[in-house]
Amino acid sequence: MRHNRASNEDRTLPQPDSPNPARGSVASPWDGVADRLRASGLRWTPQRRTLVEVLREHEGHVTATDLIARCRELDRTTTPSTVYRTLDVLENLGLVRHGHAADGREEYHVLPEHVHGHLHCVGCGATWEIRPETGALIVDALAADLGFSVDLTHVTIAGRCQGCQE
Amino acid sequence: MRHNRASNEDRTLPQPDSPNPARGSVASPWDGVADRLRASGLRWTPQRRTLVEVLREHEGHVTATDLIARCRELDRTTTPSTVYRTLDVLENLGLVRHGHAADGREEYHVLPEHVHGHLHCVGCGATWEIRPETGALIVDALAADLGFSVDLTHVTIAGRCQGCQE
DNA sequence: GGTCGTAGCGCAACGCGTTGCAATAGCCAC
DNA sequence: GTGGCTATTGCAACGCGTTGCGCTACGACC
Numbered sequence: 001m002r003h004n005r006a007s008n009e010d011r012t013l014p015q016p017d018s019p020n021p022a023r024g025s026v027a028s029p030w031d032g033v034a035d036r037l038r039a040s041g042l043r044w045t046p047q048r049r050t051l052v053e054v055l056r057e058h059e060g061h062v063t064a065t066d067l068i069a070r071c072r073e074l075d076r077t078t079t080p081s082t083v084y085r086t087l088d089v090l091e092n093l094g095l096v097r098h099g100h101a102a103d104g105r106e107e108y109h110v111l112p113e114h115v116h117g118h119l120h121c122v123g124c125g126a127t128w129e130i131r132p133e134t135g136a137l138i139v140d141a142l143a144a145d146l147g148f149s150v151d152l153t154h155v156t157i158a159g160r161c162q163g164c165q166e
Numbered sequence: 167m168r169h170n171r172a173s174n175e176d177r178t179l180p181q182p183d184s185p186n187p188a189r190g191s192v193a194s195p196w197d198g199v200a201d202r203l204r205a206s207g208l209r210w211t212p213q214r215r216t217l218v219e220v221l222r223e224h225e226g227h228v229t230a231t232d233l234i235a236r237c238r239e240l241d242r243t244t245t246p247s248t249v250y251r252t253l254d255v256l257e258n259l260g261l262v263r264h265g266h267a268a269d270g271r272e273e274y275h276v277l278p279e280h281v282h283g284h285l286h287c288v289g290c291g292a293t294w295e296i297r298p299e300t301g302a303l304i305v306d307a308l309a310a311d312l313g314f315s316v317d318l319t320h321v322t323i324a325g326r327c328q329g330c331q332e
Numbered sequence: 333g334g335t336c337g338t339a340g341c342g343c344a345a346c347g348c349g350t351t352g353c354a355a356t357a358g359c360c361a362c
Numbered sequence: 363g364t365g366g367c368t369a370t371t372g373c374a375a376c377g378c379g380t381t382g383c384g385c386t387a388c389g390a391c392c
Binding site for chain 1: 266268269270271272285287288294296297300303304307308310311312313314315316317321323324325326327328331
Binding site for chain 1: 368369370371372373378379
């Protein structure tokens with residue numbers, strides 16, 4: 001036995017995994033992940049459960065490294081390759097989006113409500129989302145330029161934020 | 167002795183290094199690199215000479231890996247770390263610009279005539295430059311959005327080019 | 333031409349991300 | 363509950379890029 005976690009059917013944790021799709025009126029998109037996986041012939045494993053638990057607490061931008069570190073806290077046997085592969089799977093379900101930060105590292109956006117690009121400040125290191133209207137403007141400009149159809153989720157633009165310009 | 171190249175003052179190659187700053191009316195920006203380095207207290211070494219020779223034949227976009235491979239052809243003792251460090255130096259002189267391609271790898275633009283962003287097609291893998299006017303539009307849009315001052319050289323936007331959209 | 337301070341070199345090790353492969357374990361059917 | 367198919371895991375190795383360190387050799391000065 002490699003995992004010290006309880007059985008895969010363990011339901012002692014506060015968050016239900018697949019039953020109870022809408023808890024009151026607040027349906028978390030994470031509810032039902034297990035079923036969505038199984039419906040596609042994929043599997044619900046302890047490793048995936050751990051990652052989903054971590055993602056629940058990180059709605060926003062996270063680096064892959066952060067996710068791996070946090071998974072390791074919950075399950076010391078976590079392996080990087082498994083996390084990356086699981087993130088790929090979750091991306092196919094639309095639950096996360098990855099992009100490349102300005103320094104080239106992977107950055108994940110959890111539960112994207114709308115497709116958007118990112119701004120990275122080289123001064124303070126913070127990341128902002130490009131507003132949808134501004135994003136649309138960029139998409140249109142590039143379409144007009146070379147007929148290019150861009151994928152905003154992969155856009156990370158480096159620069160300096162207002163606070164870091166002096 | 168680690169290098170099998172001739173002395174640093176070897177002038178048997180067709181391209182002059184520092185004398186003869188303007189060859190006829192076509193002054194290569196690479197002429198005078200040696201002097202520019204020395205003027206800043208930096209040095210003109212066989213390794214740097216090799217890289218500059220490689221860059222002369224690559225005016226456009228190149229990946230760091232390509233540059234290293236080509237340097238290795240000219241000098242089998244070439245070390246990656248040296249190439250990366252030399253590229254940094256040349257970037258400070260404005261002779262190259264680096265950016266992160268959509269897949270996160272380093273991409274160098276040799277002799278940039280103007281600052282520009284890049285478009286990367288996920289279909290065919292080609293890279294296009296964003297036209298200056300379009301770039302300016304993007305810069306303005308982001309400035310208006312969050313007061314962000316962007317550095318276009320670091321922008322690489324992924325998408326599909328016109329030819330790859332069907 | 334010889335001396336010497338230091339910029340730069342090669343090496344080795346690291347971090348991030350990916351991939352191939354053999355072993356494991358979900359989960360479906362009976 | 364059992365069996366079996368195969369998705370998934372963990373490992374090990376790789377590729378790209380970076381960094382720290384001790385030694386080399388560039389090039390300025392005499």
